[in-house]
Amino acid sequence: xxxxxxxxxxxxxxxxxxxxxxxxxxxxxxxxxxxxxxxxxxxxxxxxxxxxxxxxxxxxxxxxxxxxxxxxxxxxxxxxxxxxxxxxxxxxxxxxxxxxxxxxxxxxxxxxxxxxxxxxxxxxxxxxxxxxxxxxxxx
Amino acid sequence: xxxxxxxxxxxxxxxxxxxxxxxxxxxxxxxxxxxxxxxxxxxxxxxxxxxxxxxxxxxxxxxxxxxxxxxxxxxxxxxxxxxxxxxxxxxxxxxxxxxxxxxxxxxxxxxxxxxxxxxxxxxxxxxxxxxxxxxxxxx
DNA sequence: GTAACTGCAAAATATTTGCATCCTT
DNA sequence: AAGGATGCAAATATTTTGCAGTTAC
Numbered sequence: 588x589x590x591x592x593x594x595x596x597x598x599x600x601x602x603x604x605x606x607x608x609x610x611x612x613x614x615x616x617x618x619x620x621x622x623x624x625x626x627x628x629x630x631x632x633x634x635x636x637x638x639x640x641x642x643x644x645x646x647x648x649x650x651x652x653x654x655x656x657x658x659x660x661x662x663x664x665x666x667x668x669x670x671x672x673x674x675x676x677x678x679x680x681x682x683x684x685x686x687x688x689x690x691x692x693x694x695x696x697x698x699x700x701x702x703x704x705x706x707x708x709x710x711x712x713x714x715x716x717x718x719x720x721x722x723x724x725x726x
Numbered sequence: 727x728x729x730x731x732x733x734x735x736x737x738x739x740x741x742x743x744x745x746x747x748x749x750x751x752x753x754x755x756x757x758x759x760x761x762x763x764x765x766x767x768x769x770x771x772x773x774x775x776x777x778x779x780x781x782x783x784x785x786x787x788x789x790x791x792x793x794x795x796x797x798x799x800x801x802x803x804x805x806x807x808x809x810x811x812x813x814x815x816x817x818x819x820x821x822x823x824x825x826x827x828x829x830x831x832x833x834x835x836x837x838x839x840x841x842x843x844x845x846x847x848x849x850x851x852x853x854x855x856x857x858x859x860x861x862x863x864x865x
Numbered sequence: 866g867t868a869a870c871t872g873c874a875a876a877a878t879a880t881t882t883g884c885a886t887c888c889t890t
Numbered sequence: 891a892a893g894g895a896t897g898c899a900a901a902t903a904t905t906t907t908g909c910a911g912t913t914a915c
């Protein structure tokens with residue numbers, strides 16, 4: 588586990604530091620998307636807020652995590668799949684955001700249908716964000 | 727035109743004020759999505775920044791505009807269709823964001839395919855954000 | 866005239882930057 | 891030892907709130 592995380596960092600030409608390991612742990616544990624605020628809350632006083640900003644930025648640049656489009660103005664981050672299991676690329680994502688508890692789920696197994704674009708528009712990436720009520724909040 | 731805008735406001739139990747008319751004009755002219763910053767820039771010194779914040783918030787509450795999910799942390803707003811032409815509701819949106827010029831297009835005629843959710847998840851709304859290169863930047 | 870809207874000031878939040886120090890390699 | 895990463899302080903940027911004055915109806 589710790590080795591996995593270290594390897595992931597090394598593979599991306601990043602030095603293995605405590606903050607980076609700690610933040611990656613958060614993502615692995617949560618199995619979902621996290622905001623800067625949530626991460627800050629989880630790591631507590633352990634690391635400086637600025638370090639978290641810079642770490643997240645670095646991870647995005649390296650393609651270890653990606654940002655998720657949200658309707659409110661919060662920025663959410665989630666692990667890129669190729670980061671965990673190498674081999675299959677994914678340019679498309681399906682995310683589910685619960686209106687109740689705010690949790691973001693990555694539904695990686697759900698297939699994204701292709702969208703027919705007007706002439707002259709070149710497709711690069713499709714993000715699908717579904718909102719509603721998740722299994723935990725459904726009662 | 728001005729009458730259209732006034733009617734739209736009255737229909738939503740909002741008093742017809744200069745700032746509201748001016749901001750709605752921006753949306754009609756741009757025919758796309760706008761950020762707070764862009765609006766502020768367009769109306770110039772005419773209105774206070776706080777007024778813009780409050781006006782946008784009011785419009786969202788009334789369903790005149792809606793927020794668009796974006797991958798960067800900017801919040802974009804666009805006119806809701808039922809606001810322009812009443813009669814057909816739309817809970818689903820397709821948006822296209824150009825990586826080059828940053829313009830957001832509302833592709834309202836593009837159909838959104840339904841997404842198969844895991845058990846226990848209740849669907850409420852689907853947002854699709856496609857990114858790539860738009861017709862203007864394509865060369 | 867009254868309720869609602871706006872502008873200004875200021876508070877609260879969020880994000881970025883510079884620099885000295887510390888840690889990884 | 892050297893380069894990069896971190897922490898701290900502070901600068902910027904963004905969003906929210908309170909209140910007094912103004913405007914729409």
